[in-house]
Amino acid sequence: MLSVLRNRIYRHLLGAQVVALTGTGLATIALGLLAYDLAGGAASLVLGTALTIKMVAYVVVAPLAAAFAERLDRRRMLVALDLMRAAVAVCLPFVTEIWHIYVLIFVLQSASAGFTPAFQATIPDVLTDEQDYTKALSLSRLAYDLESLLSPALAAALLLFVSFDSLFWGTGLGFIASALLVVSVALPSPKPTRRRGIYDRTTRGIRLYLHTPRLRGLLALTWTAATLSAMIIVNTVVIVRSDLDLSESAVAIALAGFGGGSMLAAFALPKLLDRFMDRTVMLSGAIFGTLAIGLSAILFAAMPISLIGLAILWACIGFGYSATLTPSGRLLTRSTRSEDRPAVFAAQFTLSHACWLVLYPMTGWIMTTTSTAATLGWMTLIAAPGVMVALVIWPRSDRKAVSKERADMS
Structure with missing residues (x-):
């Protein structure tokens, strides 16, 4: 790999991705402490609102950013967005009102909504061999998982010596380092074949995406994967603290189980994708993850669950989640010409976060009104249709060429 x-x-x-992720991880922890400092017991409401603003920015801004991405030099665009994120980060220590948080988070996440799809679309232009690109996708997945494990530890170490608002300066430095790494290399910036209007460029990515059968299958599996991760992200703290009556450190152990399963899948995927079709691997991952969350529902209803047992169940769900989503970049690359990649990657970014925008509050509401076992059962039922729809609409004989539907839209 x-x-x-x-x-x-x-x-x-x-390297740019790793330092930016580290900065983002520090900001996530610092933001929670800032919310508590400003709002006290209402900090959860503030963070929930900030998370909603983040998802809205992702869903709304990504297609608009993609419309301009095809007209801009890609390296300059990525550097400018990194610097914008750094500027927002260094403003956060000076926040004195809750609404300041909301405004700055919207600006920060809007910049991320432009940066991330353009960055992801650049990798297959740099690594044109599919096996190399598959390894890059697995390394990217590992970077995300390691960030979720290491950023809290780094933040805890830093907080022994500095106040929480100093973490935002670390975030700013991470984004500046990312910009320097991007500017240090020459990046390909494919030009569009003909000029299009702003409406056409804004909607083109989603139209191309939805006209491609394998990508409609990917969207269905994204719904399943989002259901799995929403259950873990939203409800783990409640399960560990209330159901298991354990400490805050136990929450980190349970979440490490999910991250560990995801990392294991990232290591295994390059060899699996050499032997099996993407469709087979991704559907198997979604089915495995759905069965794992269903098994969790049964076990929670039948017996007390220990922390180790919970971490193992979460690891199985994490494995299924990563096996489902990590190969998605291969599908997007296979289904697009280079000039359309930013738009189609942005479409995946928008549509996937639209799933989380629905599922985050849904799983939280179900957990609040029912038991853990019932919530896991409901999330199993919500995840399963994504697998069934993908089985129906994603053709078994999946060609590697750009689809005819996409060619007709050129």
Whole structure:
């Protein structure tokens, strides 16, 4: 897997992703402490609102950013967005009102909504060999999982010496380092074949996405994967603290189980994707994750669950989640010409976060009004239709070429 790091451009891009993720992880922890400092017992409401604003920014801004991405030099665009994120981060220590948080979070996440799809669309232009690109996708997944494990530890160490608002300066430095790594290499910026109007460019990515059968299948599986992760992200703290009556550190252990399962899948995927079709691997991952969450419902209803047992169940769900979503970049690349990639990656970014926008509050509401076992059961029922729809609409004989539907839209 690490052989792909011999490519200097990709090595710098991965470094940019890692330092930006580390900065984002520090900001997440600092933001929670800032919310508590300003709102006290209402901090959860503030953070919930901030999370909703984040998802709205992702859903609304990504297609608009993609419309301009095809007209801009990609390296300059990524650097400008990194600097915008750094500027917002260094403003956060000076916040004195809750509404300041909301405004700055919207600006920060709007910049991320422009940066992330354009960044993701650049990788297949740098790594044109599909096996190398598959390894890059797995490394990217590992970077996300390691960030979720290491950022809390780094933040805890820093907080021994500095106040929480100093973490935002670390976030700003992370984004500046990301910008420097991006500017240090030459990036391909494919040009569109003809000029299009702003409406056409804004909606083109989603139209291309929905005209491609394999991508409609990907959207269905994204619903399933989002259901799995929403259950873990929203409800783990309640399960550990209330049901298991354990400490805050136990929450980190349970979440580490989910991250560990995801990392295990990332290591296994390059070899699995060499032997099996993407459709087979991704559907198997979604089915496995759905069965794991269903098994969790049965076990919670039947017996007391220990922390180790919970971490193992969460690891199984994490494995299914990662196996379902990590290969998605291969599908997007296979289904697009290089000039359309930012738009189609933005479409996946928008549609996937629309799923989370629905599922985050849904799973929280179900958990609040029912038991843990019932919530897991309901989330199993909500996840299953995504698998069934994908089985029906994603053709078994999946060609590697750009689809005819997409060619007709050129």
